[in-house]
Amino acid sequence: MIKGEDLTASCNALSSLKTSTVWYKEGKQVGKGNTLHLQDATYDTTGEYKCEVTVPSLPALKTSGSVNIIVQGGPQLIGVEQEVQLEEVQGMMINLSCEAVGHPLPSISWSIIGGQHWLEVEVVNKVNEHMARSVVSVQVTSDISAQCNASSEMGTEVKTFSIRAVPRATTTAPFSPVDRSGGIIVGIIVCLLLLAILGSVLYFLYKKGKIPCGRSGKQEISNKEITKDDIVVEMKTNLKTEETVLLKAVNGGKGMPNDK
Structure with missing residues (x-):
């Protein structure tokens, strides 16, 4: 089938008894009756379809047949986003993955602008008979634009990865004079x-x-002023001392008569 086409498949079995027909794809029931209608075929339509005919009155009587349907068309990249926006820390290595389906099987190539170091680390030209996959590893040294190109004789499809390089965070910031x-x-x-x-x-x-x-301190100092009696006592003490000295001098250095 060509992508977008319609198809009607039929399955008939001869029997003298009434029969029942059921259609299966990958073990899941997808239709009943002698005919199966497939409309607007996509790559998901691709696969093996099996019709099973049974006799309801005699369950042991049954037969089956199958048809393998291939949808032909240009490459189709997996994922709804045609452009992916990313932010990554400078110096980091990141992996970019690109998958495409189609028949004939598409090939994948990369175009990278801004990345000084990159390497295609995984190339799977055939994940299954209708899907190709490629992975590249890119070092983020600056802002990068990477394009994944899936192409075949039926056409080309492109997916873009826009990567903005974010400076690595620092723990200290220099002080300016200001x-x-x-x-x-x-x-x-x-x-x-x-x-x-x-x-x-x-x-x-x-x-x-x-x-x-400091008021109490001042009061203590004022209360300790020298009184008249203290002066007299002190003067008496001084006079006594002077009298004693004079008496000693008169007596020629001898002690007082009462001194023993």
Whole structure:
């Protein structure tokens, strides 16, 4: 069959009894009756169809036949997206896969722009008799555009991979002089704010009487002023000392009469 065509298949068996006909594809029932109608054929239509004829009154009596249908047409890439957008970290190796179906079997080639290092790591020209598959490994050194070309004598189909290279994340960022001066200014402002808050708290506590502010110390110093009696006592002590010295001098260095 040509892709897009319609087909009617028939299956007949001679019997003197009433028969029943059922159609199967890959073990699944796809129709009943002597005829099978296939419309607008696609590559999914391809496969083996089996008709099974039985006699309902005598289940042991049955026969079968099969037909293999091949849909012919140009390459068809698997996947609904004709253009794939990707983001990958610079330096990474990524694999791009391309699969195509068709009859005759298509061949796959690659066209890569922007990739300095790439390698076709897997080529499967025949996954089955109607599908081809190819995988390339590409190192992301910059933005890359990769095209998968599936072609045969029936036509060509292209799928594009657009890869944007993302810089690798770094843990530290260099400081510029502007950034450093800005940090110093911010630090100074924060310190001034903290000092202002601290001053406000201390003033509030002082007004509430929580902080004596050194008054008791001043009172202790004032209470310890030298009194008149202390001066007299001290002067008496000094006079006694001077009197003793004088007496010793008069007596020629001898002690007091009462000194023993």
